[in-house]
Amino acid sequence: MRTVTNKLLNGIGILAMGAFIASCNSPMGLSTGVDADAQLASSRGISPVASSLGLAETFAVFGGGAGVTNQGTMTMIDGDMGTTGASTMITGFHSATFSYAETPLNVGAVSGDVYTNAPQGTASDFEYAKLVIADALIAFNDLASRPDGIDPGAGQLGGLTLVPGVYKSASGAFLITGSDLTLDAQGDPEAVWIFQMASSLTVGTPLASRSVILVNGAEAGNVFWQVGSAATINGAGGGTMVGTIITRAGMTFSTAGNESVTTLNGKALSLTAAITMVNTAINADGIPDEVIIEEPVVEPIVSAVTITGSSAASVVAVPGDGFIIVDNDGGLVTVTEVGTGTIDIDNDGGIMTATNTGNGIMTINSDATGVVTVTNTGNGNVTVNATGAAAVTVTHTGDEDYVYE
Structure with missing residues (x-):
């Protein structure tokens, strides 16, 4: 009997010791109240x-087919930006090449390239943007398909310390609102976290921002958030989010009026809807580097100008983005377009010479009997309607079509 009792006690002692060792080896910070299966996994x-x-x-931001909007003067995007919508759907930004509806109160710097549809995007830009969003959708579906995801905090990730793994919200939504979330790589720089949610992701509250903290070798490039609907990141402004966020719907960072910069060390990719941000810094490579971008050189905008010539020559040069109207009733007219503006020429007089070396739009209507010569070496559109000209010469070496009637 004593022998049996001793064996039983020894067995209990071994189990207790095993439980103690397991508790010592388990990651710190897993909240109490988490179910046993979640703790074990x-x-x-x-x-x-x-x-x-x-x-x-390479994309820091992609606004589906609905664009990207910025408010505030402290937004900095380190990486490429894109949308399959028109370039007019990107507002409050500038790259080294173009300005996208910036105002003195809404200024956002983009260090990389911007891929959109017309008017500022080219056909090749648009095709590339469609390929990018197709790859983002493949990644979204891949992340959603990963098995064995657990919900370690009943949807609330704030206050937890999580080791690498797949985490899936049982309710469909994840929150990081109670306090910060810590991701512990346990010394493995290749450690990966995948968070799956059928509906929404909310980080922070309207009154308090929250952050995701990386420790023990964790890297932002190895964190993925697959969001079935929309994501709201730190509506109060401030805070640091990490990882690649791919949403089926839109994404918002901060809210209007907040001056504290909200940071995402990762990528914001929306498959369909727009991304809006207020004073937000997004670093595509996950490293919060300082973004230094030269301001684009913007030529003085030429306001609407009307030039009428009865006999003397009229010479018009458009170096900026202005709109020029030329109404010639008389002599020689020479027009040169070197910017991105629009030129509308109505020539009822003599010889007409027009040169377009920029990206602007040129429309020529000539009822005169003089010679009409048009040279287009830029990427702009040129339309020529010369019904009464003695001779018409058109030289076209640009990328856009011209129309001659």
């Missing part, structure tokens, strides 16, 4: 494989 620290982003890898 999280303590294993099994890292999934990162998802490939394809062409979307």
